[in-house]
Amino acid sequence: MDDSRKLTVEEPPVIEPGHTFASVTEKISAIVLTRPTSNGWFVGFGIAFLVTMAMLYAIGYLFLRGVGIWGITIPIGWGFAIVNFVWWIGIGHAGTLISAILLLLRQQWRNSINRFAEAMTLFAVACAGLFPVLHLGRPWLAYWLFPYPNSMNVWPQFRSPLMWDVFAVSTYGTISLLFWFMGLIPDLGTLRDRAIHPAARIIYGMLAMGWRGSARHWHRYETAYLLMAGLATPLVLSVHTVVSFDFAVGIVPGWHTTIFPPYFVAGAIYSGFAMVLMLAIPIRKIYGLEDFITELHLQNAAKVMLATGLIVAYGYGIEAFMGWYSGDRYDAFLLWNRLHGPYHVFYYALLACNIFIPQVLWIRKLRSSPVGLFLVSFVVLVGMWLERFIIVVVSLQRDFLNSSWGMYYPTRWDWITFIGTIGMFLAAMFLFCRLLPMISIFELRTLLPQAEGKAEEAAE
Amino acid sequence: MKRDPIYGIMAEFETPTALLDAARRTYQAGYRKIDAYTPFPVEGLAEEIGFHHNAVALVVLIAGIIGASTGYLLQWYCDAYSYPLNIGGRPLNSWPSFIIITFELTILFGGISAVLGMLALNGLPMPYHPVFNVPRFALASKDRFFLIVFSSDGKYNPQQTRAFLESLQPRSIQEVPS
Numbered sequence: 001m002d003d004s005r006k007l008t009v010e011e012p013p014v015i016e017p018g019h020t021f022a023s024v025t026e027k028i029s030a031i032v033l034t035r036p037t038s039n040g041w042f043v044g045f046g047i048a049f050l051v052t053m054a055m056l057y058a059i060g061y062l063f064l065r066g067v068g069i070w071g072i073t074i075p076i077g078w079g080f081a082i083v084n085f086v087w088w089i090g091i092g093h094a095g096t097l098i099s100a101i102l103l104l105l106r107q108q109w110r111n112s113i114n115r116f117a118e119a120m121t122l123f124a125v126a127c128a129g130l131f132p133v134l135h136l137g138r139p140w141l142a143y144w145l146f147p148y149p150n151s152m153n154v155w156p157q158f159r160s161p162l163m164w165d166v167f168a169v170s171t172y173g174t175i176s177l178l179f180w181f182m183g184l185i186p187d188l189g190t191l192r193d194r195a196i197h198p199a200a201r202i203i204y205g206m207l208a209m210g211w212r213g214s215a216r217h218w219h220r221y222e223t224a225y226l227l228m229a230g231l232a233t234p235l236v237l238s239v240h241t242v243v244s245f246d247f248a249v250g251i252v253p254g255w256h257t258t259i260f261p262p263y264f265v266a267g268a269i270y271s272g273f274a275m276v277l278m279l280a281i282p283i284r285k286i287y288g289l290e291d292f293i294t295e296l297h298l299q300n301a302a303k304v305m306l307a308t309g310l311i312v313a314y315g316y317g318i319e320a321f322m323g324w325y326s327g328d329r330y331d332a333f334l335l336w337n338r339l340h341g342p343y344h345v346f347y348y349a350l351l352a353c354n355i356f357i358p359q360v361l362w363i364r365k366l367r368s369s370p371v372g373l374f375l376v377s378f379v380v381l382v383g384m385w386l387e388r389f390i391i392v393v394v395s396l397q398r399d400f401l402n403s404s405w406g407m408y409y410p411t412r413w414d415w416i417t418f419i420g421t422i423g424m425f426l427a428a429m430f431l432f433c434r435l436l437p438m439i440s441i442f443e444l445r446t447l448l449p450q451a452e453g454k455a456e457e458a459a460e
Numbered sequence: 461m462k463r464d465p466i467y468g469i470m471a472e473f474e475t476p477t478a479l480l481d482a483a484r485r486t487y488q489a490g491y492r493k494i495d496a497y498t499p500f501p502v503e504g505l506a507e508e509i510g511f512h513h514n515a516v517a518l519v520v521l522i523a524g525i526i527g528a529s530t531g532y533l534l535q536w537y538c539d540a541y542s543y544p545l546n547i548g549g550r551p552l553n554s555w556p557s558f559i560i561i562t563f564e565l566t567i568l569f570g571g572i573s574a575v576l577g578m579l580a581l582n583g584l585p586m587p588y589h590p591v592f593n594v595p596r597f598a599l600a601s602k603d604r605f606f607l608i609v610f611s612s613d614g615k616y617n618p619q620q621t622r623a624f625l626e627s628l629q630p631r632s633i634q635e636v637p638s
Contacts, residue, residue, distance in 0.1 A: 167565070
């Protein structure tokens, strides 16, 4: 890593100089243990909590009345529920990319942002997981999706992408939770040792499970951590691939394409990094963590967004090209319908949000401007939501027979449920920032020069 | 069984380099039942105290194989054997469609076993451990580095071991009550 520093002299550091093991520990654990909870936190959490309650109200009403309260009709049976599911699960992907793939690639800058990015993944997957279940019509029978011996003597149909999805998403949620919790164990030990309030000491102590930092323990811990990263890397690539199979295995024009898996994965990472930036920028400002989440992190995230954004643009290009090149009149019509049909405004907005506006990230000055990055990230998140809307709704809206064409209008319940999950996500993030160390303390210690000096000596 | 009232003798160091050096010299002096405690993983430290291989990878490999077999057999049993489903005339044992869930269960079993296996091999959760009886040990999760010689070590002798550890010039030395 020393060589890369020499290449670009002005590159900002991963961690600002002058920190010690003690100061890093002090600064991050103080946010949880000693810093008084600000009014801003209560206001923010309160609003997010109220929005979550609105979502629960909408879900309660859904249970009472059924999916008829949503805007879905035939031919558009997959409305907001699937749009939001794909959007949320995509956002989650950045967390696993940062924690697993960047670990394997020895990208040390990941150490300051992996913890909250993983938390973001967990909460995003929780939001995503709600939608398919709510969409079932009879959500209380969701357990039928799992293979269990039953009195009906039938088994799930494992050749269906929807079953693959059940397994992919539940595995993803489980592994993300385990990975995140495993990373927390040493830091929970730190909080246990530093907590003053007896209740905090007991709770953190129980969660730390008696972690004492023994050399033998660290040895096994590092092996397990590396293996988890190795397992999570193909997993994260497979999850959005399987999500894209939900579409690509169907025969609907606009869904039945082989470009979907890579293009979905790139889109997922694109929106995920946008969400990481939208969270990191205010968090580092409010909690004064600019020393640990430096300009380098923002710039690298921006570069990942730029690269994945171009892959997404390529995906759009191929879709349009295939509409013409395949010679299939339904594929050609789909392209026409996107450009000139009743939802054309959304398609142009999608192109603007996902392809054209993010090109400003080529400007170095913008990549180092937190406000600019925050705005671009918001645009990307909107764009990625629109992308899923276009894929789900516009493809279903006008397929093979004109007699079965239709329109989709979301109802207020669609909107409340969607916005409600954003509230739930933010409420969980607020709690996370308040109750757990949002930056991995022990991994930050390893980045300090004091920790590096010893590695060279040991090698002698 | 009567336990030794002293669990071991613990020396405190200020830098990872000092601890690595001390660990090496303690091991070379013939002490085998020793351990080191650090606030972050220190490269090469486990090797210095004579711990070279851990079984986590083997556990994960076995669990991964069990996961893959479970995944495939489950799908075969359900869709080809117990309740044969003819979907579009494809073979009952249509393995390409079974790959994804086989893969997911491999990862699921492997990942769960990595975390639980690591905890189990480390003997965690452990609600009580004698090292926490030393008040200064709270710094082991912050910025200090500790080395302990257990009283169960064959070469352990309260005076001599203490004198040896003092020769390593630690910042402090404590007896650890068990």
